[in-house]
Amino acid sequence: GAGVSQSPSNKVTEKGKDVELRCDPISGHTALYWYRQSLGQGLEFLIYFQGNSAPDKSGLPSDRFSAERTGGSVSTLTIQRTQQEDSAVYLCASSPRSGTFDTQYFGPGTRLTVL
Amino acid sequence: AQTVTQSQPEMSVQEAETVTLSCTYDTSENNYYLFWYKQPPSRQMILVIRQEAYKQQNATENRFSVNFQKAAKSFSLKISDSQLGDTAMYFCAFISNSGYALNFGKGTSLLVTP
Numbered sequence: 001g002a003g004v005s006q007s008p009s010n011k012v013t014e015k016g017k018d019v020e021l022r023c024d025p026i027s028g029h030t031a032l033y034w035y036r037q038s039l040g041q042g043l044e045f046l047i048y049f050q051g052n053s054a055p056d057k058s059g060l061p062s063d064r065f066s067a068e069r070t071g072g073s074v075s076t077l078t079i080q081r082t083q084q085e086d087s088a089v090y091l092c093a094s095s096p097r098s099g100t101f102d103t104q105y106f107g108p109g110t111r112l113t114v115l
Numbered sequence: 116a117q118t119v120t121q122s123q124p125e126m127s128v129q130e131a132e133t134v135t136l137s138c139t140y141d142t143s144e145n146n147y148y149l150f151w152y153k154q155p156p157s158r159q160m161i162l163v164i165r166q167e168a169y170k171q172q173n174a175t176e177n178r179f180s181v182n183f184q185k186a187a188k189s190f191s192l193k194i195s196d197s198q199l200g201d202t203a204m205y206f207c208a209f210i211s212n213s214g215y216a217l218n219f220g221k222g223t224s225l226l227v228t229p
Contacts, residue, residue, distance in 0.1 A: 033216065043206065045216035059216065089158060101148045101167070101210065104217060106160035 002026065004107035006092050012113045013082055021077040021110045025094030032075050033095075033104060034067060038088035046090075049075060082114045117142045119209050121220035128197045129228055135182075136192045136223045138207030146212040149183065149190045154222075155203040163205070166190065194225075202227045 005024045013019050025032050034046040045059040049069045060066070064082075069075040079086055089109040095102035118141045128134035140149070151163040166174045166183050173181050178195045194201055207220040 031215070035217075042221045043217075043219035045218075048215055050215075056215075091158075091160065093160075103150070103162055103165060105162070106152075109158045111158070 004092055004094050004105055006090075006107040006110050008110060009108065010111045010113070012115065014115050015084060016081055018078065018080045019082055019112065021079075021090050021112070023075045023077070023092030023107060025073065025075070025092070026105055029094035029096050029105075030072065031095040031097060031102065031104075032069060033093040034075070034077050035091045035093065036061075036088045037091055037109070043091070046077070079112075082112075084114050087112055087114045117144070117209050117211060117218045119207050119218050119220040121205075121207055121223050123223045124221070125224045125226070127226045127228060128194075130197055130199060132197055133193060133195045134197055134225065136194075136205050136207075136225065138190045138192070138220055140188050140190065140207070140209050140218075142188070142209065142211060144211040144213065148210050149181075150208040150210070150217070151179070151181070151190075151192045152206045152208060152219075153201075153203045154206065155200075160206070164192065197227045199227050199229065201225060 007022045030051045032049040036044045047067045048056040064080045067077045089111050091109045093104040093106045095104045120139045147168045149166045153161045153163050164174050164176045164179050180193045182191045204222045206222045208217040210217050
């Protein structure tokens with residue numbers, strides 16, 4: 001079946017602009033995760049959605065970052081007033097249920113470049 | 116807090132040879148899972164292998180196997196009969212019973228040469 005998809009594949013923006021990154025999880029997967037991969041910090045957890053429960057936003061680096069998940073499926077990560085340090089690859093993953101030990105399946109990521 | 120350490124930033128191996136990538140982790144948890152993910156230049160993170168901490172038997176997936184030493188908190192990946200397509204970044208990851216976010220190591224860049 002189809003895997004996790006993300007769009008856009010690449011995004012170049014100017015400092016101060018807002019960006020939206022989209023993630024389509026695997027059909028039927030109730031858990032969705034966002035991670036950030038940057039040269040200096042490696043892979044960092046950002047946010048976790050499980051079904052209709054309130055998301056765990058503990059990994060979001062600042063209040064410029066927000067995410068939503070509509071209808072328990074598609075998720076959008078929004079970064080407001082982008083800064084150069086936001087440049088990174090943003091990875092989305094999904095898993096079948098909320099069980100801790102479910103394998104997370106990743107999308108191809110969105111490479112964000114802030115000029 | 117759990118930490119994952121990959122001490123080899125870069126490694127190289129010749130095609131058909133065997134290579135071992137190292138990973139150590141630190142946790143006070145008793146029940147957890149460990150993973151190796153592969154990330155080729157396409158950026159897609161692909162699961163290579165996973166290991167349940169309560170299982171003593173080392174996991175194996177075709178040419179990929181792990182050496183899981185729970186007491187030593189070590190989780191190395193052995194790639195046998197290396198192929199050019201194995202060239203990628205390899206990440207070791209940990210997830211505990213009390214969380215759901217993967218904790219990743221910094222990665223090892225593996226180059227397979229002809």
